[in-house]
Structures are given as C-alpha cells and as structure tokens.
Amino acid sequence: MSALKLAIVGGGSTYTPELIDGFARLRDTLPIGELVLVDPAADRLELIGGLARRIFAKQGHGAVVTTTTDIEAGVADADAVLLQLRVGGQAARNQDETWPLECGCVGQETTGAGGLAKALRTVPVVLDIAEKVRRANPDAWIVDFTNPVGIVTRALREAGHKAVGLCNVAIGFQRRFAKHLGVDPELVRLDHVGLNHLSWERGVTLLDAPGAAGGREVLPELLAGFGKEIADDIRLPRRVVERLGVVPSYYLRYFYQHDLVVEELKVKGSRAAEVAxxxxxxxxxxxxPALDTKPELLDRRGGAFYSEAAVQLIAALLGTGGGTSVQVVNTRNDGVLPFLPDDAVIEVPAEVDAAGVRPLPQRPLEPLYAGLVAAVTSYEHLALDAALRGGRDRVFDALLAHPLVGQIELADRLTDRLLAHNREHLAWA
Known part of the structure; x- marks a missing residue:
C-alpha cells in the first residue's frame, strides 16, 4: 500500500507532539507519507509543525509535515482525518469547570452541565468540518477524539459520516493492568462496556499470544493483588471497587462521589487553569529549535497512550494493520445493549478492519450499571438535539434529564449560567 495522508484538525494543540511521537515510532504499522496539521492558530501551527518535523527526522521518518489554517486544503485527499479541537480554548473550559460549582454541581468539561456546554459549542463546528471532509474525500475516515466523544460521534454518525470515536481510557487501563501483571500490553484484553466517560472493566483476560482466542480471566487476581493501586488510580475507595468486582473509569467518581468532588473542586480550582x-x-x-523529542512535561497534559490507540485504529481502518483487530471504540449500538436505542453511541470492544467497525456482542449489563447508562444515554440524546436545534427549553430539558442535575430549580439556574457564559459560541442564543 502507498504511503498515507493524514490530517489533524486541531493540529496546533500542545498535545499534538504525543501523536507525532506515536506516528514516528509505529511507522511500520501506519505508513504515513504526508501529515497535515490544520488549525486557525497560525502561530501555534508553526511551533508544532517545526517540532513535528524534528521528531520525524530524529527517528528517521520520511513523512512530509505541512501546516495550514485552511480546512478544505488540509483535508483534501486525506485518507483519515483526526479531530481534536476545543471550541473556545482553555478559557471556555475554565468556565465549564467553574460556573456549575456555583449551583453545587460538578464543574467538568465532559460531565454534567459543563459537558453540555462543551457539546453545544462543539457539535455545530465538528459537523461543519465533517461536511468539508466529505466534499474533499467521501471515503476518508473521521476519527473523533474531541470531547464529549459520545455526543460528537453520535452527531457525526447521524449525519451519515464515516466516523468512529476514540478515547484513551480503555488503553490506559490495558497498559496499567499489563504493568501490574508484568506482561506485554497486547496480551491483555478488556471486557470494557458502557458509554464514553461512563464505563466499567467487567473482566480482564490474559491471552496466550496477541490476538489469540481464549485466555485466562485475571480481574479477581488483579483486584486481590493490586486493589489499592487500582483504587488510588481511579480515586475511589478500595472497598467499593472490591465490592463491585469491576473497575469503574475515573469519570464514575463524578457520579459515585459527586458531593465530595464538588467540595474538592471548590478548594482546588479548575483543571483548566492547571492545563493552561x-x-x-x-x-x-x-x-x-534543538528540541526533537516529546518532552516529559507533556505527560502531565493528559491523554496518555492516545497515540498508540490512534495508530492501531487508523491502521485497521485503512488496511495497514494486518487484518481485523479488536479495539475499544465509540460506535453505534445497533442492538449490542438491547435496552438502548440502536442509534445510541456506546463504548465497547469492536472488530475493526477496512470493512468498518462492528461492535462485539455483550452479555447483559447488570442493573447497577444499566440504569445509569440508560439515563445518560437519554441525556445525550437531548443534548444533541439542543446542539443541533438550539433553544433554552432544549438546554433545560437536557439538564433536567441528567442524573447529576434532575431538579427543576437546579436545571433552571444551570441553564441561565450556561447561556450567559456561552452566548458568543451559540449562534441561536
């Protein structure tokens, strides 16, 4: 296969060198001939583009790196387009993480009222970009890493785009579990189920060889031997993790310990300020100009292992990864979780290859988790409706449906604050 052309929309992000590092190291899996960084921030593009060229050169990678502020030009003839944008930048994120606290609610960029604000700002922009991709090359895959991934991916899929959502939560667990077990990560397969940022590891299988069938279930062994480390990692009490017998994602803390998190955030301040x-x-x-490697400080930016997950996914979709592979992605439900509508976007293992993405069957989801998944799915449906059609009433409905809100007076106050802080980003407000 000839060398590929990839485009990264949001390529001026400080996180992009993580992707570049992965592309350079894993060039045998994903042979890139041209990489285009697309971003409206021309000054950042020059910095990131220069570093990307130096990283490639240091590792002997021959890809050409170009930069542009023009989306149409950047995505033209691209085999795959990665979306990693943040509408409003860290300033908007800081607001998402601040004003909900005034109402006693979690302030977070993907969960609760802050997550809804981000969805409202982001969905119209992403859909506009996706239309430009479709006009430039209707066969190109769109890989979305833009939060909230579940809602954004659902918007893309409902608009008929070749899109799949990607998050680093699952690959992060895989890597950490492999380290505990002292094995290669490719020998660890996760029974990962739920929604984006609302998922659980219900099982961990240790394989005899990468991609092999069968294997041995080792989650009880992990919880027995490394329960404290795992609980500390997700910041939940060890007794709860052991009681559940599963490993919740870190984001479940916003639901399981909501009031405690609110008090912590009021003292600590926003993550956005730290990231800025x-x-x-x-x-x-x-x-x-002497820097030609990914700096260690980037590890504190977040998104660990995203480059490895992105390479695996894109290589499978474009047929350079050696056939069908199983990867955790965000894709249409299509009956996998029968209590959800088919057009819901779920986060589960799926078979991925050049023919597309096919979510694997799941055993019934336990009531302890299914109720929350159903409630958040309903919220995401209403959130997408608000993002597409606008209107205060639709914003209110989405907030009222959210499990972390659910009260009329609270939803009213949050709606007023959301609109006040986001009018410049909402054409209808």
Missing part, C-alpha cells in the same frame, strides 16, 4: 499553565510551559519548550 502546562500549555504555556510546553509552548516555550516547543520553541526551542
């Missing part, structure tokens, strides 16, 4: 300072330092590092 990290980004400032990273941009200073990126400006050094």
């Amino acid at each position: 300072e990290i980004e400032r330092q990273l941009l200073e590092l990126y400006a050094d």
Whole structure:
C-alpha cells in the first residue's frame, strides 16, 4: 500500500507532539507519507509543525509535515482525518469547570452541565468540518477524539459520516493492568462496556499470544493483588471497587462521589487553569529549535497512550494493520445493549478492519450499571438535539434529564449560567 495522508484538525494543540511521537515510532504499522496539521492558530501551527518535523527526522521518518489554517486544503485527499479541537480554548473550559460549582454541581468539561456546554459549542463546528471532509474525500475516515466523544460521534454518525470515536481510557487501563501483571500490553484484553466517560472493566483476560482466542480471566487476581493501586488510580475507595468486582473509569467518581468532588473542586480550582499553565510551559519548550523529542512535561497534559490507540485504529481502518483487530471504540449500538436505542453511541470492544467497525456482542449489563447508562444515554440524546436545534427549553430539558442535575430549580439556574457564559459560541442564543 502507498504511503498515507493524514490530517489533524486541531493540529496546533500542545498535545499534538504525543501523536507525532506515536506516528514516528509505529511507522511500520501506519505508513504515513504526508501529515497535515490544520488549525486557525497560525502561530501555534508553526511551533508544532517545526517540532513535528524534528521528531520525524530524529527517528528517521520520511513523512512530509505541512501546516495550514485552511480546512478544505488540509483535508483534501486525506485518507483519515483526526479531530481534536476545543471550541473556545482553555478559557471556555475554565468556565465549564467553574460556573456549575456555583449551583453545587460538578464543574467538568465532559460531565454534567459543563459537558453540555462543551457539546453545544462543539457539535455545530465538528459537523461543519465533517461536511468539508466529505466534499474533499467521501471515503476518508473521521476519527473523533474531541470531547464529549459520545455526543460528537453520535452527531457525526447521524449525519451519515464515516466516523468512529476514540478515547484513551480503555488503553490506559490495558497498559496499567499489563504493568501490574508484568506482561506485554497486547496480551491483555478488556471486557470494557458502557458509554464514553461512563464505563466499567467487567473482566480482564490474559491471552496466550496477541490476538489469540481464549485466555485466562485475571480481574479477581488483579483486584486481590493490586486493589489499592487500582483504587488510588481511579480515586475511589478500595472497598467499593472490591465490592463491585469491576473497575469503574475515573469519570464514575463524578457520579459515585459527586458531593465530595464538588467540595474538592471548590478548594482546588479548575483543571483548566492547571492545563493552561502546562500549555504555556510546553509552548516555550516547543520553541526551542534543538528540541526533537516529546518532552516529559507533556505527560502531565493528559491523554496518555492516545497515540498508540490512534495508530492501531487508523491502521485497521485503512488496511495497514494486518487484518481485523479488536479495539475499544465509540460506535453505534445497533442492538449490542438491547435496552438502548440502536442509534445510541456506546463504548465497547469492536472488530475493526477496512470493512468498518462492528461492535462485539455483550452479555447483559447488570442493573447497577444499566440504569445509569440508560439515563445518560437519554441525556445525550437531548443534548444533541439542543446542539443541533438550539433553544433554552432544549438546554433545560437536557439538564433536567441528567442524573447529576434532575431538579427543576437546579436545571433552571444551570441553564441561565450556561447561556450567559456561552452566548458568543451559540449562534441561536
């Protein structure tokens, strides 16, 4: 197969060098001939583009790196387009993580009222980009890493785009479990189920060889031997993890310990402020013409292992990864979780290859988790409706349906604050 052309929309992100590092290291899996970084921030593009060229050169990678502020030009003839944008930047994120606290609710960029604000700002922009991709090359795959991934992916799929959502939660668990077990990560297969940022590891299988059938269930062994480390990692009490017998994602803490998290956030302040300072330092590092590796500071930016997950997914979709592979992705439900509508977007293992994405069958989801999944799916349906059609009433409905809100007076106050802080990003407001 000839070398591929990839485009990253949001390529001026300080996180992009993580992707570049993965592309360079894993070039045998994903042979890239041209990489286009697309971003409206021309000054950042120059910094990131220069560092990307140096990383490729240091590792002997021959890909051409180009930069542009023009989306149509950037995605033209691309085999795959990665979306990693943040409408409103860290300033909008800081608001998402601040004003909900005034109402006693979690302030977070993908969960609760802050997550709804991000969805409202993001969905119209992503759909506009996707239309430009479709006009430029209708066969191109769109890989969405833009949060909230579940809602954004559902918007893309409902609009008929060749799109799949990707999150680093599952691959992060795989890597950490493999480290505990002292094995290669490719020998660890997860029984991962739920929605984006609302998922559980119900099983962990240790394989005899990468991609092999069968294997041995080792989750009880992991919880017995490394229960404290696992609980500390997801910041939940060990007794709860052991009682459940599963490993919830970190984001379940916003549901299981909502009030405690609110009090912590009021003291600690927003993650956005911390990330903004990290980004400032990273941009200073990126400006050094001698820098030709991913700096260690980038690990504190978040998104660990995303590059490996992205390479595996894109290689499978474009047929360079050696056939069908099983990967955790965000895709249409299509009956996999029968209590959800077919057009819901779920996060589960799926077979991925050049023919597309096929979610694997799942055993029935336990009532302890199914109720929450159903409630959040209903919220996501209403959130997408609000993002597509606008209107205060639709925003209110989505908030009222959210399990972390669910009260009329609270939904009213949150709606007013959401609109006040986001009018410049909402054409209908």
